[in-house]
Amino acid sequence: MTWIAIGRVDEILPLSGRCVKTVGPDVGVFRAADDQIFAVINNCPHKGGPLSEGIVHGTSVTCPLHNMVISLASGEIEGPDEGRTDTIPVDVRAGVIHLDLPAEMLPSAKASRAA
């Protein structure tokens, strides 16, 4: 398990999201009103909408493209529709957000595979 620091909690306004780029898919990082931090693969299970651009309410985000509501804790679409995006483990230490990203999303993995 490698925790990667991506920035401070206060770089995300409460009730909003930011995007983190990786070698693989983007990650959406979200801050709820109560400062809880969530991270999910930034692609909406519906048609890949960038979730970090949506409106955050409670612990859900509404996708900016077609308004599906996705639970940030489970990555699943709420309501009758089905589908989920992967969640990324988050750890906040001393105000710094760390993500546990799979190796294939990080450049070092590529580099070492190439080597």
Add this chain to the structure above:
Amino acid sequence: MSDKKRLVVIGNGMAPGRVLERLFDAAPDAYEVTIFNAEPRVNYDRIMLSPVLSGEKRYEDIVIHDDAWYDERAITLHRGQRVTEIDRARKTVTSADGTSAPYDTLLVATGSNPVVIPVPGHNLPGVLTYRDLDDVEAMLAAAAPGKRAVVIGGGLLGLEAAAGLSEQGMTVDVVHLMPTLMERQLDEAAGYLLEKAVKARGITVHTEANTKAILGTDQVEGIALENGTEIPCEMVVMAVGIRPSTQLAKEAGLDVGRGILVDDAMRTSDPHIYAVGECVEHRGACYGLVAPLYEMASVIADRLTGGSRTYEGSVTATKLKVTGIDLYSAGDFQEKEGRESVVLRDAAAGLYKNVVLEGGKICGVVLFGDVSDGGWYTQFLRDGADIAELRETLIFGQAYAGASPLDPTAAVAALPADAEICGCNGVSKCTITSAIDEKGLTTIDAVRAHTKASASCGSCSGLVEQLLKLQLGESYNPAAVPALCSCTHLGHNDVRRLIRLKSLKSIPAVMQELEWTTANGCAKCRPALNYYLVAEWPDEYADDYRSRFINERAHANIQKDGTYSVVPRMWGGQTSAKELRAIADVVDKFNIPTVKVTGGQRIDMLGIKKEDLPAVWADLGKAGFVSGHAYAKGVRTVKTCVGTDWCRFGTQDSTGLGVKIEKAMWGSWTPAKVKMAVSGCPRNCAEATCKDVGVVCVDSGYEIHFAGAAGLDIKGTEVLCLVKTEDEAMEYIMALTQMYREQGHYLERIYKWARRIGYDEVRRQIVEDSDKRLAYYARFVYSQQFAQVDPWAERAAALQEPRAVHDKYAEYRPMADLSVLEAAQ
């Protein structure tokens, strides 16, 4: 000498004070105790410093252990002596002046230090912290009525300091980095109530405010914020947080993380050394409140007397000790899956309660206004008790037996008698209620007939019905108004009227005062409320960008692949070689894949990466372009035809009028988008008769049209009237738009709004009633002075300079780019 073991204590705060009390109770003769305290005094109640500051208490009132207490126990107390070294090999400690003492067991209780943010000027005289009696004395010495103080930090300590200094007659400003006060202990709703209560005491609160510098040459003269504001003052109190005081322990080689690390026996990495209090880190947690420190203290006292009790962490509860402000929070009230919030709001009483349940147990609680049940809830929390039996009535508190449903008429009941319910006909609450009582009215039609309330646009019908219900009680059954969303029982009209009547100026204020049933709304109500507030308070309301859909937040249109499109304004559909060249240059420079002429007579550049947007705008801005708001629930386009400039049939200067209208009206936010057009003759090449607002020029003047549609629905316009001059045309169009801005439901296009209230009602207010028209026109013009700020220029400029990382402009950059991380090693 005796066979007593030697216990040395470093620090004489509340935590070791409690250890010694417990120890001497259990084993009065077991230890010979020596204390070193950097403060030149006995153990006093630190948490009561605020009442000393406000003048409610004196130092003598807050002493916990007086001199006699130490004498009776033969404790040696070295006052004003800071320990500078622990020699673990020889088991001695030594203080700054060389006094040394040997120990068998050592207790480290160094507490914590206030954090001082190292901004320029932080060590000027007049910059104080808030930690001990010396700080309070320094504040009292400098405080004087009429002088000004700025407190940096809107947490517990900062607010207590602010209230105390304000009691001393000072003018006080609180500067807080986050959007809400005490955000660690409170949710947004309670934070709003707290801010309201703090402001009511005459204290000015600046939220989302970052301190840039403290000003002054030999003494504090003021502070400067990042946003350019300067606040003059003679005193600055920094209350931005505390940091466990671990230096001494670290130098002695003890294991230290954020605090001095201890196990469940409260022992440090050296078995002869215990640690207690705020300097400690236990299972990853550091505490800043006395309750957990006292629990630690009992465990240490037990261990010192041969016991085996363990400390397993604490559930903490926070209370603010400012007279007249009652708030309480405990446990973990974060929203999570499997958790459920039970919310009670009573707007009239300024009350808010949020009890959070998980698996049939209470896991957190936030109370504001009435904290009497705080201890009761916290007891359930500590015990992990099953509350299934109490669930239904839990939120009403311990004393409550048998719940009743929340009263939906409460918000209306709380309005003052002279509140204007019907804006169209100027009818007040008491006119309506007395008509109901005196004339025995029982239906809304009867109220309409007798008072004219809700007889015009009808948007106050919901409130009138609630007044009927209030006067007639259960016998009256109001027509069900569809709620704005599932977070409230109020409809759009009621929410809009109440925002005005109750002067609500922020989203948390609306949610509290109108008793929203959720803690922070949903994606349906938040954008609607944001619009209603912008429309109602154009000068005062601070737009909440987080409550806007992405397009309006980013000021560009999101595309299916997550890129954006950019449409600059081309006034009235006219352009020039210079503009086209600038667009061509931007397209080349940023490799923009698609350029298209839109259906709105302008040019769309599609497929732009979000991080490129500010640079694209900066280049377009240099050529004079501003945002075309192609993304906005706001004024979009004014299409024109060539008119008398060129066309052989043209009757008026349709292009010129279109440009004038667009220049006067751009930037305005509206319930849904507003598209306009001006055609030079009835051949209507600009398609004015299917627009929200259109003008068809004729020989005798300008025929104004409204309420057309050509999107999801197709509908020809209605004619509003014929006017003679361009100036009149502008006045009528802006008045009409303002009427729609004030009455339309969020996302309701003009044609739907006009159909709802009646085309004749629109004609009556805009054409027949010239006073009404002029008043609408004046309000439109007034709001435009705040709305006509080009959002692109604002963002392009902001991103030139390195800014506070969390502001609303930051989102254009990814938070982190891990794809370019150098492969480590």
